[in-house]
Amino acid sequence: MITLLLLLAACLLTCLGQIAQKYAVEGWRGQPAGWALKLRSPWLWLALLCLGLGLLVWLLVLQRLEVGIAYPMLSLNFVLITLVARFVFHEPVDRRHWIGVALVMGGVLLLGGQV
Template identity: 80%
Template sequence: MISLLMLLMACLLTCLGQVFQKFTVERWRDQPDGWASKLRSPWLWSALACLGLGLLVWLLVLQRLEVSVAYPMLSLNFVLVTLVARFVFHEPIDARHWLGVALVVAGVVLLGRQV
Protein backbone atom coordinates (compact mmCIF):
# COMPACT_ATOMS: atom_id res chain seq x y z
CA MET A 1 0.00 0.00 0.00
CA ILE A 2 2.80 2.42 0.88
CA SER A 3 4.45 1.68 -2.48
CA LEU A 4 1.27 2.65 -4.30
CA LEU A 5 0.96 5.88 -2.32
CA MET A 6 4.57 6.75 -3.06
CA LEU A 7 4.01 6.02 -6.73
CA LEU A 8 0.98 8.31 -6.76
CA MET A 9 3.01 10.99 -4.98
CA ALA A 10 5.74 10.74 -7.63
CA CYS A 11 3.08 11.08 -10.35
CA LEU A 12 1.45 14.08 -8.68
CA LEU A 13 4.74 15.88 -8.11
CA THR A 14 5.83 15.26 -11.69
CA CYS A 15 2.48 16.44 -13.03
CA LEU A 16 2.58 19.53 -10.84
CA GLY A 17 6.10 20.24 -12.09
CA GLN A 18 4.90 20.03 -15.68
CA VAL A 19 1.98 22.34 -14.96
CA PHE A 20 4.36 24.84 -13.37
CA GLN A 21 6.55 24.60 -16.48
CA LYS A 22 3.54 25.60 -18.57
CA PHE A 23 2.83 28.54 -16.24
CA THR A 24 6.50 29.50 -16.53
CA VAL A 25 6.52 29.73 -20.31
CA GLU A 26 3.16 31.50 -20.33
CA ARG A 27 4.65 34.23 -18.10
CA TRP A 28 7.85 34.38 -20.14
CA ARG A 29 5.89 35.62 -23.16
CA ASP A 30 5.33 38.94 -21.39
CA GLN A 31 8.96 39.39 -20.35
CA PRO A 32 11.95 40.82 -22.21
CA ASP A 33 14.28 38.49 -24.08
CA GLY A 34 16.99 38.44 -21.39
CA TRP A 35 17.47 35.37 -19.22
CA ALA A 36 18.01 37.26 -15.97
CA SER A 37 14.34 38.15 -15.49
CA LYS A 38 13.23 34.72 -16.67
CA LEU A 39 15.39 32.95 -14.13
CA ARG A 40 13.69 34.91 -11.33
CA SER A 41 10.33 33.36 -12.15
CA PRO A 42 8.75 31.72 -9.09
CA TRP A 43 6.94 29.32 -11.45
CA LEU A 44 10.28 28.11 -12.79
CA TRP A 45 11.65 27.43 -9.31
CA SER A 46 8.40 25.78 -8.25
CA ALA A 47 8.62 23.51 -11.29
CA LEU A 48 12.20 22.58 -10.49
CA ALA A 49 11.34 21.90 -6.84
CA CYS A 50 8.39 19.65 -7.73
CA LEU A 51 10.34 17.77 -10.38
CA GLY A 52 13.31 17.34 -8.02
CA LEU A 53 11.12 16.11 -5.18
CA GLY A 54 9.27 13.86 -7.62
CA LEU A 55 12.60 12.36 -8.65
CA LEU A 56 13.51 11.62 -5.03
CA VAL A 57 10.15 9.96 -4.39
CA TRP A 58 10.54 8.02 -7.65
CA LEU A 59 13.89 6.66 -6.43
CA LEU A 60 12.17 5.45 -3.27
CA VAL A 61 9.49 3.80 -5.40
CA LEU A 62 12.14 1.96 -7.41
CA GLN A 63 13.57 0.56 -4.19
CA ARG A 64 10.21 -1.05 -3.46
CA LEU A 65 8.81 -2.04 -6.87
CA GLU A 66 10.11 -3.67 -9.99
CA VAL A 67 10.74 -1.14 -12.71
CA SER A 68 8.62 -3.20 -15.13
CA VAL A 69 5.62 -2.46 -12.90
CA ALA A 70 6.48 1.01 -11.61
CA TYR A 71 7.48 2.71 -14.85
CA PRO A 72 4.27 2.04 -16.80
CA MET A 73 2.32 3.39 -13.83
CA LEU A 74 3.92 6.79 -14.50
CA SER A 75 1.64 6.96 -17.53
CA LEU A 76 -0.88 8.36 -15.05
CA ASN A 77 0.94 11.62 -15.74
CA PHE A 78 -0.54 11.51 -19.24
CA VAL A 79 -4.02 11.35 -17.70
CA LEU A 80 -3.38 14.06 -15.09
CA VAL A 81 -1.76 16.46 -17.55
CA THR A 82 -4.62 15.94 -20.01
CA LEU A 83 -7.14 16.83 -17.30
CA VAL A 84 -5.16 19.92 -16.32
CA ALA A 85 -4.81 20.95 -19.97
CA ARG A 86 -8.55 20.70 -20.43
CA PHE A 87 -9.82 22.23 -17.18
CA VAL A 88 -7.04 24.67 -16.20
CA PHE A 89 -5.62 25.79 -19.55
CA HIS A 90 -8.92 25.27 -21.44
CA GLU A 91 -7.22 23.38 -24.25
CA PRO A 92 -9.46 21.40 -26.61
CA ILE A 93 -9.17 17.61 -26.23
CA ASP A 94 -10.61 15.49 -29.03
CA ALA A 95 -12.33 12.10 -28.77
CA ARG A 96 -9.25 10.18 -29.88
CA HIS A 97 -7.26 11.76 -27.06
CA TRP A 98 -9.95 10.82 -24.50
CA LEU A 99 -9.91 7.26 -25.85
CA GLY A 100 -6.15 7.19 -25.29
CA VAL A 101 -6.67 8.43 -21.74
CA ALA A 102 -9.21 5.66 -21.11
CA LEU A 103 -6.80 3.04 -22.44
CA VAL A 104 -4.01 4.36 -20.22
CA VAL A 105 -6.31 4.21 -17.19
CA ALA A 106 -7.27 0.62 -18.08
CA GLY A 107 -3.58 -0.30 -18.33
CA VAL A 108 -2.79 1.30 -14.99
CA VAL A 109 -5.68 -0.58 -13.36
CA LEU A 110 -4.37 -3.87 -14.77
CA LEU A 111 -0.84 -3.15 -13.57
CA GLY A 112 -2.07 -1.81 -10.24
CA ARG A 113 -3.23 -5.27 -9.30
CA GLN A 114 0.43 -6.31 -9.12
CA VAL A 115 1.34 -3.61 -6.59
Protein backbone atom coordinates (compact mmCIF):
# COMPACT_ATOMS: atom_id res chain seq x y z
CA MET A 1 0.00 0.00 0.00
CA ILE A 2 2.84 2.39 0.82
CA THR A 3 4.36 1.71 -2.59
CA LEU A 4 1.13 2.70 -4.33
CA LEU A 5 0.91 5.89 -2.27
CA LEU A 6 4.51 6.76 -3.12
CA LEU A 7 3.83 6.13 -6.79
CA LEU A 8 0.77 8.40 -6.70
CA ALA A 9 2.77 11.06 -4.83
CA ALA A 10 5.50 10.93 -7.49
CA CYS A 11 2.87 11.34 -10.21
CA LEU A 12 1.14 14.22 -8.46
CA LEU A 13 4.36 16.07 -7.69
CA THR A 14 5.52 15.69 -11.28
CA CYS A 15 2.18 16.95 -12.58
CA LEU A 16 2.18 19.89 -10.18
CA GLY A 17 5.68 20.73 -11.42
CA GLN A 18 4.48 20.69 -15.02
CA ILE A 19 1.48 22.87 -14.19
CA ALA A 20 3.69 25.35 -12.35
CA GLN A 21 5.99 25.46 -15.38
CA LYS A 22 3.02 26.32 -17.58
CA TYR A 23 1.97 29.12 -15.22
CA ALA A 24 5.57 30.39 -15.15
CA VAL A 25 5.86 30.67 -18.92
CA GLU A 26 2.38 32.19 -19.18
CA GLY A 27 3.58 34.89 -16.78
CA TRP A 28 6.62 35.56 -18.95
CA ARG A 29 4.60 36.68 -21.93
CA GLY A 30 5.23 40.32 -22.73
CA GLN A 31 8.28 40.51 -20.45
CA PRO A 32 11.74 41.43 -21.70
CA ALA A 33 13.85 38.59 -23.08
CA GLY A 34 16.33 38.61 -20.15
CA TRP A 35 16.35 35.96 -17.46
CA ALA A 36 16.58 38.28 -14.44
CA LEU A 37 12.81 38.86 -14.20
CA LYS A 38 12.00 35.31 -15.19
CA LEU A 39 14.07 33.88 -12.35
CA ARG A 40 11.91 35.82 -9.87
CA SER A 41 8.79 33.90 -10.86
CA PRO A 42 7.35 32.03 -7.86
CA TRP A 43 5.82 29.57 -10.33
CA LEU A 44 9.27 28.67 -11.63
CA TRP A 45 10.53 27.97 -8.10
CA LEU A 46 7.40 25.99 -7.25
CA ALA A 47 7.98 23.93 -10.40
CA LEU A 48 11.56 23.21 -9.40
CA LEU A 49 10.50 22.28 -5.87
CA CYS A 50 7.74 19.94 -7.03
CA LEU A 51 9.91 18.29 -9.67
CA GLY A 52 12.77 17.88 -7.19
CA LEU A 53 10.50 16.33 -4.56
CA GLY A 54 8.93 14.16 -7.25
CA LEU A 55 12.39 12.87 -8.15
CA LEU A 56 13.14 11.99 -4.53
CA VAL A 57 9.83 10.18 -4.13
CA TRP A 58 10.45 8.42 -7.44
CA LEU A 59 13.74 7.08 -6.06
CA LEU A 60 11.78 5.59 -3.15
CA VAL A 61 9.39 3.99 -5.62
CA LEU A 62 12.26 2.44 -7.55
CA GLN A 63 13.56 0.87 -4.34
CA ARG A 64 10.25 -0.96 -3.97
CA LEU A 65 9.18 -1.75 -7.54
CA GLU A 66 10.76 -3.06 -10.71
CA VAL A 67 11.31 -0.24 -13.17
CA GLY A 68 9.35 -2.19 -15.81
CA ILE A 69 6.26 -1.88 -13.60
CA ALA A 70 6.90 1.51 -12.02
CA TYR A 71 7.75 3.54 -15.11
CA PRO A 72 4.63 2.77 -17.14
CA MET A 73 2.57 3.82 -14.11
CA LEU A 74 3.89 7.35 -14.64
CA SER A 75 1.62 7.39 -17.69
CA LEU A 76 -0.99 8.66 -15.25
CA ASN A 77 0.75 11.98 -15.76
CA PHE A 78 -0.57 12.09 -19.33
CA VAL A 79 -4.10 11.60 -18.03
CA LEU A 80 -3.81 14.21 -15.29
CA ILE A 81 -2.12 16.80 -17.48
CA THR A 82 -4.72 16.30 -20.21
CA LEU A 83 -7.48 16.98 -17.68
CA VAL A 84 -5.70 20.09 -16.42
CA ALA A 85 -5.03 21.31 -19.96
CA ARG A 86 -8.68 20.94 -20.84
CA PHE A 87 -10.38 22.20 -17.68
CA VAL A 88 -7.85 24.67 -16.22
CA PHE A 89 -6.10 26.07 -19.30
CA HIS A 90 -9.13 25.58 -21.58
CA GLU A 91 -7.04 23.96 -24.29
CA PRO A 92 -8.87 21.94 -26.93
CA VAL A 93 -8.63 18.16 -26.60
CA ASP A 94 -9.96 16.15 -29.54
CA ARG A 95 -11.62 12.72 -29.57
CA ARG A 96 -8.45 10.87 -30.54
CA HIS A 97 -6.67 12.35 -27.55
CA TRP A 98 -9.48 11.22 -25.21
CA ILE A 99 -9.29 7.72 -26.70
CA GLY A 100 -5.55 7.73 -26.04
CA VAL A 101 -6.20 8.81 -22.44
CA ALA A 102 -8.68 5.95 -22.02
CA LEU A 103 -6.14 3.46 -23.38
CA VAL A 104 -3.46 4.78 -21.02
CA MET A 105 -5.86 4.44 -18.09
CA GLY A 106 -6.58 0.85 -19.14
CA GLY A 107 -2.88 0.06 -19.23
CA VAL A 108 -2.32 1.64 -15.83
CA LEU A 109 -5.19 -0.41 -14.40
CA LEU A 110 -3.72 -3.61 -15.84
CA LEU A 111 -0.29 -2.86 -14.41
CA GLY A 112 -1.71 -1.54 -11.14
CA GLY A 113 -2.70 -5.05 -10.17
CA GLN A 114 1.01 -5.87 -9.85
CA VAL A 115 1.77 -3.03 -7.41
